[in-house]
Amino acid sequence: AQSVSQHNHHVILSEAASLELGCNYSYGGTVNLFWYVQYPGQHLQLLLKYFSGDPLVKGIKGFEAEFIKSKFSFNLRKPSVQWSDTAEYFCAVIGNNNDMRFGAGTRLTVKP
Amino acid sequence: DTAVSQTPKYLVTQMGNDKSIKCEQNLGHDTMYWYKQDSKKFLKIMFSYNNKELIINETVPNRFSPKSPDKAHLNLHINSLELGDSAVYFCASRGTGGTGGYTFGSGTRLTVV
Numbered sequence: 001a002q003s004v005s006q007h008n009h010h011v012i013l014s015e016a017a018s019l020e021l022g023c024n025y026s027y028g029g030t031v032n033l034f035w036y037v038q039y040p041g042q043h044l045q046l047l048l049k050y051f052s053g054d055p056l057v058k059g060i061k062g063f064e065a066e067f068i069k070s071k072f073s074f075n076l077r078k079p080s081v082q083w084s085d086t087a088e089y090f091c092a093v094i095g096n097n098n099d100m101r102f103g104a105g106t107r108l109t110v111k112p
Numbered sequence: 113d114t115a116v117s118q119t120p121k122y123l124v125t126q127m128g129n130d131k132s133i134k135c136e137q138n139l140g141h142d143t144m145y146w147y148k149q150d151s152k153k154f155l156k157i158m159f160s161y162n163n164k165e166l167i168i169n170e171t172v173p174n175r176f177s178p179k180s181p182d183k184a185h186l187n188l189h190i191n192s193l194e195l196g197d198s199a200v201y202f203c204a205s206r207g208t209g210g211t212g213g214y215t216f217g218s219g220t221r222l223t224v225v
Contacts, residue, residue, distance in 0.1 A: 034213055038153075043202065043218040088153050098206070099168060100145075100214050102155040 002027045004093050006103035013081055014111050021076040021106050023091030032094040033074040035065055038105075039087045047089075050074065061085070083112045115139050118203050118217035125193055126225055133188045133220045135203030142207065143167075144186035145214070146178060149200040161186050190222075198224045 007022040025031060035047040048059025055067040065076045074091060091103040116137045125131050137144060145168075146158040159178040160168040166178065175191045190197060203217040 032213075044216045046213060049213055090155065094213075098143075099157060099160065100204075100206075101157065102147075105153045105155070107153070 002093075002095055002101065004091055004101050004103040006089075006091050006106050008106045009104070010107045010109070012109045012111065015083055016080050017110075019076070019078040019081045019085075019108070021089055021091075021108070023074045023076065023103055024072050025074070025091075025093045026072060027093055027095040029096045033065070033067060034092040034094075034100070035059065035063070035074075035076050036090045036092060036102075037061075037087050038090065044090065047076070081108070081110050083110045086110045115215050116203055116205055116217040118201075118220050120220060121218065122221050122223075124223045124225060127193055127195060129193050130189070130191045131193060131222070132190070133201055133203075133222070135186050135188070135217055137184055137203075137205040137215070139205055139207065139215060141205035141215070142183065143205065144180070145204040145206070146186065146188050147202040147204060147216075148172075149202060149219070151199070155202070159186075159188075193224045195224050198222055 003026050005024045033050040036044040037047050038044050047063050048057045050057045050067045057065050063078050067074050086109055089106045092100050094100050119134045143162040145160045147155050148158050149155050158172050161180045164180050177189045179187045200219045200221050202219045204214040206214050
């Protein structure tokens with residue numbers, strides 16, 4: 001069955017620490033990959049997306065993600081987090097049926 | 113101009129009531145969706161409409177019914193509300209081609225008491 005897995009349920013970091021959030025998917029064929037962020041009480045905002053080309057994708061707010069096709073992964077990274085990065089992060093995939101499916105989300109807490 | 117707008121933003125209602133949430137998009141997109149985000153933040157697709165045709169109906173109770181009067185609107189009607197319906201409901205739209213990603217509304221927080 002098609003699915004999106006985010007391994008980390010809750011990540012706690014101190015400011016300036018490096019971040020990597022895991023995302024794996026199990027879809028056949030071509031996929032489009034996304035990371036969304038949801039700040040407390042707010043709606044989903046697109047951080048970055050991958051359709052094709054360079055597997056290293058740069059997004060907003062200093063985030064980046066790397067698509068590794070052989071590992072079916074699309075991990076999100078940031079070299080130095082800030083307190084304002086505290087939020088819920090969702091990995092999402094659009095597969096052949098053109099419908100977006102989300103992972104369960106990872107809550108990031110950044111301690112000042 | 114808001115691309116995808118939902119109303120109301122907050123909705124508190126009693127069990128057994130019938131309520132509607134409205135969604136409008138001004139992007140000219142062909143497909144609109146409803147997602148439910150539960151208390152654990154899990155996002156689940158509920159419905160999608162493409163050119164006024166329902167093309168997804170996930171395993172949601174038939175108390176939930178989407179209504180699309182035109183391509184720019186997809187409203188969500190909920191009958192006989194239950195406590196478990198409390199959640200945040202997000203509307204989204206997508207243009208043709210499928211690779212453009214989705215544009216989400218700001219969500220409607222429904223609380224059933």
